[in-house]
Amino acid sequence: MIIKAEEKDISIIQDLAEKSWNFAYADILKPEQIDYMLDLIYSSDALKIHLENPNFHYYLIKGNDEFLGFIGFEFHQELGTTKLHRIYFLKEAQGKGLGKKALNFIKEEVKKIGDKRIILAVNKNNQAKSFYESQGFKVYDEGVFDIGNGYVMDDYLMEFIL
Template identity: 60%
Template sequence: MKLRQAVAVDISLIQDLARRSWGNAYADILSKEQMEFMLSEMYSETEILKHLQNPHYHYYLIQDENNDSYEGFIGYEHHYEDKTTKLHRIYLVPESKGKGFGKKALQFLHEKVSENGNERIILNVNKNNSARNFYESQGYRVYGEGVFDIGNGFVMDDYMMEFLIHF
């Protein structure tokens, strides 16, 4: 597995990977209308470009070197809060789950967070998303929960999780 920093020409690839992974991750959690709204808002070319232009926000593509294929991506933002990095998104296409890509991507994130001087990683995960179990298996813990208005009459009902970097 290799992680490659994404650039503007990768936007359509990120959009495709998001659509492929979301169909599997959220099919039983969100309505099709909410999924389409979120994908169009969160993964628009304008939104991704804005992230890529933010010096604290990083996208990395997860590449399977054996198959020369892209299996997903990770997007995170250093200094989201004091000494805190926010993992905004980590998604894998369905056929690549269970192959260790997620664990390796989180290990990579931990290294980047440490290098950047942050001491904590936070993320939100939908209360009905089994990804919570994955995060807990990697040392993350729930520290809160919230219902967040995302517009267009939709909300996200999430757990807030954290991982503390130990130096």
């Protein structure tokens, strides 16, 4: 089940982010960088700003009466383009088709709003790249982004054309 997140759900998003990030990035990023990024991206203030933006949407993914993951995307991040900022699942939820379901949900939402392209950034060492490719995303560029505190993200930039 995919449920629209609201301000009352911020603690759920934060909990899911912490658990999923510590699993997804354990072999990619140092624990200090994971902590820094979680504080930066998932602080209550940052999430409130996103939830107040009419183009930014968070959805919780629920199964068997528990929250298993979440997605966050922003319509019109560029002209005709939606950016998938976040798609994370707990370790135990992986491999059950939830990521594919979530991406199909996003694609349908993007069609409704009229954007023609979905973009995302994925760490060059993240095995999720092959998942995105299996769902029709293609690398269109690479980028190294300074995120502060001496940390950078070295990413593939991927797109899906609707």
